[in-house]
Amino acid sequence: MTNKVIIWGYPPDTHTHSYIHLGFAKAFAYLDYDVTWCADDPDYADDDLKDAIIITAKGQCEHLPIEDSSQYFIHNLADDFEKHEGDNIHNLLVYHEGYNWGVDWQCIDDWSWYDKDTKTAVIMWATDLLPGEVEEKIPVPYDADKTDINYVGSLDGGYLQKFSAVVNSHGKRFIASGGYGPSSKGFVDGKQFAKLVKDSYLNFDFRPECHLKNGYVPCRIFKNMSYGCWTGTNSEKISKFFEGRITACEDLYELYLKTEEDSKKATKDILRDNQNYIKQNHTYVNRVNSLLSVL
Numbered sequence: 001m002t003n004k005v006i007i008w009g010y011p012p013d014t015h016t017h018s019y020i021h022l023g024f025a026k027a028f029a030y031l032d033y034d035v036t037w038c039a040d041d042p043d044y045a046d047d048d049l050k051d052a053i054i055i056t057a058k059g060q061c062e063h064l065p066i067e068d069s070s071q072y073f074i075h076n077l078a079d080d081f082e083k084h085e086g087d088n089i090h091n092l093l094v095y096h097e098g099y100n101w102g103v104d105w106q107c108i109d110d111w112s113w114y115d116k117d118t119k120t121a122v123i124m125w126a127t128d129l130l131p132g133e134v135e136e137k138i139p140v141p142y143d144a145d146k147t148d149i150n151y152v153g154s155l156d157g158g159y160l161q162k163f164s165a166v167v168n169s170h171g172k173r174f175i176a177s178g179g180y181g182p183s184s185k186g187f188v189d190g191k192q193f194a195k196l197v198k199d200s201y202l203n204f205d206f207r208p209e210c211h212l213k214n215g216y217v218p219c220r221i222f223k224n225m226s227y228g229c230w231t232g233t234n235s236e237k238i239s240k241f242f243e244g245r246i247t248a249c250e251d252l253y254e255l256y257l258k259t260e261e262d263s264k265k266a267t268k269d270i271l272r273d274n275q276n277y278i279k280q281n282h283t284y285v286n287r288v289n290s291l292l293s294v295l
Helices: 018-030 131-136 159-169 190-199 209-214 219-226 236-241 252-265 268-281 284-294
Strands: 004-008 034-038 052-057 071-075 089-094 106-109 112-115 120-123 148-152 173-177
Touching (some): 018 034, 018 052, 018 219, 112 284, 131 268, 148 190, 159 173, 190 219, 219 268
Parallel strands (some): 004 034, 004 052, 052 071, 071 089, 089 120, 148 173
Antiparallel strands (some): 112 120
16 A cells, blocks of 8 residues: 555645645544645646545646556545546545435445445545544533634525524624635634634534535534534534534524533533544544545
8 A cells, every 4th residue: 555645736725625635634644644735736747646545626636647556536526426437536525415325335434435336435524633632622611701603614595694693682792704705704724713613602503405405514513523612503414423412403593592501511521522522433534544445
């Protein structure tokens, strides 16, 4: 097995998917792989890409050479379990219920799947922390004196206005930051993200309608839990994966109340147990090991 890994495209701090590439880069380095991360630029096309594991994404591999001796995992190469050319090219999808799960896929583990016929790997996202970094995070119990509810990321479906009204009705202030695209409120790096989560009165994740239907699981929930914070989400479908470790309710007003109630009950021991659950199951070290088992 090669010891060389190349992360191709979405350089740091350029796109929401760059956080995913960062997670892979950190995990491979943690496992003693030689990691190079470069942009999708023709200047890098002449680099030695032989005998490597290459992680990239559709739309970020225009200038990526295909070497027969390397193995490629391309995020969203196809939108489903679909056949494609290249014995060394794997379609990499993130989990949701909407795929054609009728194909002859196999469980790699509880959180990853692979279909040999279409060379498709399905994984969940994960926290951006390494296992040891999760251990270093001190649990953050409920604090009634906090005044702000921080939300980092893009908000779709009018959630900014709707949930701001809910928060204001309880005497707190809703502050959105980060995100990409037209609704972006400025870049927020990993350290800033973690601090905003820990300083927040309550923490939430909001899914658009399509995610509510297909059960998409965002990385934000894994991150918030690994930072030692309780989290609420409007996606009731994904609560099955967390076994009571999060609050889930589609109604935004009820979600606020239930998350507040559950946060008050979440002792340091409960929050530490949540962190251990993430450390054992939901870091990019877990995801990398799943992909390596495919090879």
